[in-house]
Amino acid sequence: xxxxxxxxxxxxxxxxxxxxxxxxxxxxxxxxxxxxxxxxxxxxxxxxxxxxxxxxxxxxxxxxxxxxxxxxxxxxxxxxxxxxxxxxxxxxxxxxxxxxxxxxxxxxxxxxxxxxxxxxxxxxxxxxxxxxxxxxxxxxxxxxxxxxxxxxxxxxxxxxxxxxxxxxxxxxxxxxxxxxxxxxxxxxxxxxxxxxxxxxxxxxxxxxxxxxx
Amino acid sequence: xxxxxxxxxxxxxxxxxxxxxxxxxxxxxxxxxxxxxxxxxxxxxxxxxxxxxxxx
Numbered sequence: 001x002x003x004x005x006x007x008x009x010x011x012x013x014x015x016x017x018x019x020x021x022x023x024x025x026x027x028x029x030x031x032x033x034x035x036x037x038x039x040x041x042x043x044x045x046x047x048x049x050x051x052x053x054x055x056x057x058x059x060x061x062x063x064x065x066x067x068x069x070x071x072x073x074x075x076x077x078x079x080x081x082x083x084x085x086x087x088x089x090x091x092x093x094x095x096x097x098x099x100x101x102x103x104x105x106x107x108x109x110x111x112x113x114x115x116x117x118x119x120x121x122x123x124x125x126x127x128x129x130x131x132x133x134x135x136x137x138x139x140x141x142x143x144x145x146x147x148x149x150x151x152x153x154x155x156x157x158x159x160x161x162x163x164x165x166x167x168x169x170x171x172x173x174x175x176x177x178x179x180x181x182x183x184x185x186x187x188x189x190x191x192x193x194x195x196x197x198x199x200x201x202x203x204x205x206x207x208x209x210x211x212x213x
Numbered sequence: 214x215x216x217x218x219x220x221x222x223x224x225x226x227x228x229x230x231x232x233x234x235x236x237x238x239x240x241x242x243x244x245x246x247x248x249x250x251x252x253x254x255x256x257x258x259x260x261x262x263x264x265x266x267x268x269x
Binding site: 008011012013016017041043044061063065073076080085116133172174175176177178179180181184185188189190192193194195196199202206207213 | 244
């Protein structure tokens with residue numbers, strides 16, 4: 001069973017949604033027949049890390065929303081993360097562009113390491129306070145998932161994989177994606193957003209039945 | 214208690230629906246009363262997915 005997920009490394013509900021799907025898969029008896037493919041989405045391509053500014057301040061400035069609203073939103077995310085067993089720490093997280101990281105992700109995906117790449121970059125952003133726009137950081141994290149450092153450097157120094165990222169963004173637009181995460185099961189059924197574990201279990205079972213019939 | 218049966222994110226009747234969260238390409242799967250949370254791709258703001266219109 002193929003599951004496609006449009007996501008960004010800095011999207012909190014993508015992180016939470018992926019965790020819920022993983023938990024659902026733990027109780028799905030055909031989990032070993034599930035193949036997950038991530039697709040690039042740039043939630044905040046214009047984001048720029050500003051040293052000394054908190055995540056809430058940067059987000060508030062970028063989106064033109066009151067700081068209190070930004071804090072409220074982030075607190076809600078932290079609480080939801082906790083309930084899902086995830087350590088989301090906006091006290092140290094750094095908002096920045098993920099465009100280059102997505103180009104390297106495309107390279108990783110080509111080598112069959114796309115899912116590990118996503119997982120590593122989620123943790124780096126939400127738990128470790130890494131700046132995902134920095135080339136040195138991308139190289140270090142990519143090395144963690146077994147990518148060749150020189151190749152990653154070469155990708156970063158070029159415009160390579162720009163087209164792959166653009167293509168997946170266009171695909172998302174073409175199918176009308178309005179929010180991420182966006183899950184598509186067997187290229188047929190779409191589920192938008194982080195859903196509860198139980199919902200994913202239902203979806204997995206229904207899709208499995210449908211696929212079987 | 215009767216469960217609110219909700220169709221998530223799929224539009225069977227795109228021309229008649231106001232649900233802009235629904236892509237045109239995919240099909241319907243009915244699941245309990247789940248609504249979920251996402252990050253809006255237009256605003257970048259994250260929160261509960263809002264149903265555009267009830268009873269449509």
